[in-house]
Amino acid sequence: MDYILLVDILGVITFSISGVLSSLKKRMDAFGILIIAFVTSVGGGTIRDILIGSEVMWMQEMIYVYVILITTILAVIFRKKLAYMRKSLFLFDTLGIGLYTVVGVEKGISYGFSAEICIAIGTMSACFGGVIRDTLCNEIPVIFRKEVYATACILGGLSYFLLLELNVPKGLIFIIAGIVVILVRLAAVVFKISLPSIYKKEENIEDYW
Amino acid sequence: MDYILLVDILGVITFSISGVLSSLKKRMDAFGILIIAFVTSVGGGTIRDILIGSEVMWMQEMIYVYVILITTILAVIFRKKLAYMRKSLFLFDTLGIGLYTVVGVEKGISYGFSAEICIAIGTMSACFGGVIRDTLCNEIPVIFRKEVYATACILGGLSYFLLLELNVPKGLIFIIAGIVVILVRLAAVVFKISLPSIYKKEENIEDYW
């Protein structure tokens, strides 16, 4: 339980920092930076909770609010040092999406949704904070262009239900499915794997319509 | 009942294809294309269901998920052929918004909302998938610039309550109000009708403020 909370907090910190970086690039003010850090951290979970009809998680647990607030302040002050933390942040982020995917899948199951919907819920939990961040920063969401991020979540969700079919104990499924997300993402980045592009060079989509 | 399901599926297919086309133009990857197809198809209904406090429709019915998934894959593969389907797609899209408007209006009524709100709910059901699609693609929503699309939905919704006042049987109202949406949209496109522009040529709005 304590490990999960630790990974969760590391994930929130990393997501907040990515929100701070995006908003600094747009030269937002203190309030804008805080809001972007906030939606990046809790936006995915908020959409999850609204869609499944649950109470919104961060509104019940003050720890998220304070972690985001403190992270944002420190990240703004020490913004010139963030590049030195690049590898740690990538690792925390990867741990975070692994955790959020599996937590989202399990929350979907506990509300009685089908496997397909639970995988979608898990993927949205992990990815849609970044989608809101980029939309508010007036950019096309980066995960719509770099697919291994979301693909890792989908594969983790699929493996969850595969293991469930095989009657693997629940606690073990939680860990293995999370590790699948993490390994797929690590492998993709380390070995520079990406799905084959669907676009031909010089292909002009405007011609088709 | 079977006709309604057929029109619904044709609508979902057409909305998915419009999402695929928008995302291809932004050179999104496979995941981004799928998400945009998804929100275009079910986004309007999702906003409707969240606002009225209902369960979210597509999370209960797996058929939507699979129709969108298969449509997206086929639309990406055969994207060069889509222009040949232009007229069919326009027709399905028009049938779709007619259906979604009336279904939205009736869902609003069943939750006890007033006529004005039901018309708004019906129009949002039909139009807001496209609004989310364009926002995520970093464009100003196209229906905010081409008004006959939404105007057709509003007129269909108004005729629904007019017929209700006249004690027309419910089943008949469903069909007539849907046909109003469809005919207004068809007429507007065939005869190139549009509401008179509110802008004067060379008018510079920036001057007013």
Add this chain to the structure above:
Amino acid sequence: MDYILLVDILGVITFSISGVLSSLKKRMDAFGILIIAFVTSVGGGTIRDILIGSEVMWMQEMIYVYVILITTILAVIFRKKLAYMRKSLFLFDTLGIGLYTVVGVEKGISYGFSAEICIAIGTMSACFGGVIRDTLCNEIPVIFRKEVYATACILGGLSYFLLLELNVPKGLIFIIAGIVVILVRLAAVVFKISLPSIYKKEENIEDYW
């Protein structure tokens, strides 16, 4: 009670006009202008109500729908005269965010949320209509760049809970906290106060990452 309704209506009118101005600048059509006026006016309250799990306020009270509709029509017709109303509109807007902040805080309290969350809810009630407006108009939300607007709401929310600690009567807290929002905003604009910028001149954020 009547004063509160009056301030509420003035706030809705002002927010609608700001939506009309934003959409006119993007040369939207009649439908787009109406939708933008609508989301600017009720978007903040809608997000508040969805997050706390309440019924959505404007769907129960027809007066909002009609005030927004009439305001939008008049604002489009008399758009060349709007600049003359600049000072009145600024005043109404300031009164409006004062009211919305306090109403949001109290709604949060009545749903049992903590002080931190209630302040966030109040601030979102007052500010997020404009965030949706700017996002749909394909702009970075203006309040993410001009911080005194949201800062006034946060200070008003903080003073609400400070006064609650001091056992000030509820009715008085409502008024004082609202006045704090209004005075902070007025003072900031009149004396051109803004929080110190966090950016150094010529600082290039892209270098940090």
